[in-house]
Amino acid sequence: MASSPKDVVREFVARLNDGRDPWVLLSATAVVTVNGTTPLSGRYPGFALIRGILVDSARKVIASLKVSVDQLIGTGSRVAALLRLSGHTVAGTAFNAEGRLCGCVFAVNAGVIEEVILFPDTSLIESALYSRRFVPDA
Amino acid sequence: MPDAAPASSTAASETVVRQFFADLKAALNGEPVNPYRTLADNVEFVVTGQTPLSGTWHGRRAVMEDFLPRASPLMGRAPGHGLFPLEFIAEGNRVAVLARGRGSNVLGMPYNNSYFLWFEVEGGMITRYIEDFDSSLAWRIIFRVHLA
Numbered sequence: 012m013a014s015s016p017k018d019v020v021r022e023f024v025a026r027l028n029d030g031r032d033p034w035v036l037l038s039a040t041a042v043v044t045v046n047g048t049t050p051l052s053g054r055y056p057g058f059a060l061i062r063g064i065l066v067d068s069a070r071k072v073i074a075s076l077k078v079s080v081d082q083l084i085g086t087g088s089r090v091a092a093l094l095r096l097s098g099h100t101v102a103g104t105a106f107n108a109e110g111r112l113c114g115c116v117f118a119v120n121a122g123v124i125e126e127v128i129l130f131p132d133t134s135l136i137e138s139a140l141y142s143r144r145f146v147p148d149a
Numbered sequence: 150m151p152d153a154a155p156a157s158s159t160a161a162s163e164t165v166v167r168q169f170f171a172d173l174k175a176a177l178n179g180e181p182v183n184p185y186r187t188l189a190d191n192v193e194f195v196v197t198g199q200t201p202l203s204g205t206w207h208g209r210r211a212v213m214e215d216f217l218p219r220a221s222p223l224m225g226r227a228p229g230h231g232l233f234p235l236e237f238i239a240e241g242n243r244v245a246v247l248a249r250g251r252g253s254n255v256l257g258m259p260y261n262n263s264y265f266l267w268f269e270v271e272g273g274m275i276t277r278y279i280e281d282f283d284s285s286l287a288w289r290i291i292f293r294v295h296l297a
Contacts, residue, residue, distance in 0.1 A: 046283055047263075047283035049285060082243065082267075084239065084241070084245060085238050085240060090238070091238040091245030093267060112197070112279065112281075132197055133284050133285035134200060143296045145288050145295070145296060146294055
């Protein structure tokens with residue numbers, strides 16, 4: 012069993028990538044927040060909303076996702092990470108092939124993650140996942 | 150990087166980053182302070198996203214002479230504007246900050262974003278700065294575009 016908060020986060024990310032169940036490392040009352048104003052952005056408290064809205068919505072536009080940890084810091088229960096999120100859309104288009112970084116904060120208690128605050132590239136979400144374009148106001 | 154960093158190193162790095170925010174606040178209040186004086190000569194300065202202002206600048210000179218002249222004219226100025234740190238997570242020479250911004254575009258339209266800021270500190274100076282935020286919001290408000 013993972014021990015330190017950083018170990019828990021590393022194991023969680025590993026499970027996201029290799030098909031093992033990541034949910035065992037997430038508290039049933041965990042709150043996941045996706046920063047921004049995109050269709051995926053919002054505050055999702057508890058498994059029902061995380062699975063039912065965030066994950067289900069993401070699966071409609073993301074076919075595959077790879078998460079890697081570039082940096083991980085924190086001496087207490089709160090851990091900050093620089094992550095690389097990349098993959099393919101359901102249309103088969105690669106996104107973030109360049110491997111740009113995004114920030115994320117995790118709160119870990121008693122071996123499980125209680126909070127995730129993700130700062131994804133929101134302009135990339137709009138353009139790559141939802142095929143939206145930024146056009147000048149009239 | 151090893152997991153355990155000396156507490157003194159962590160505290161020193163956080164102090165530098167807190168000074169960065171204090172300098173920024175002072176400058177926005179009209180005090181004669183260069184808010185970028187804590188950036189190292191060789192800083193890597195990254196603004197994430199796909200906007201016209203997203204990119205990587207190498208060196209304080211590039212930040213001062215290229216990034217700022219492009220960014221400053223796009224922003225409004227008003228009392229109460231600023232970048233307000235909410236939480237510091239530090240270890241060794243690395244510091245992450247969750248922050249809220251209050252600002253406006255040149256037309257006065259509110260531009261209030263949320264930030265994840267990443268700093269790396271060496272020799273008392275910031276050598277790496279990554280600004281992660283809702284770049285879609287920034288693009289729409291600052292550059293006056295909309296999603297279609």
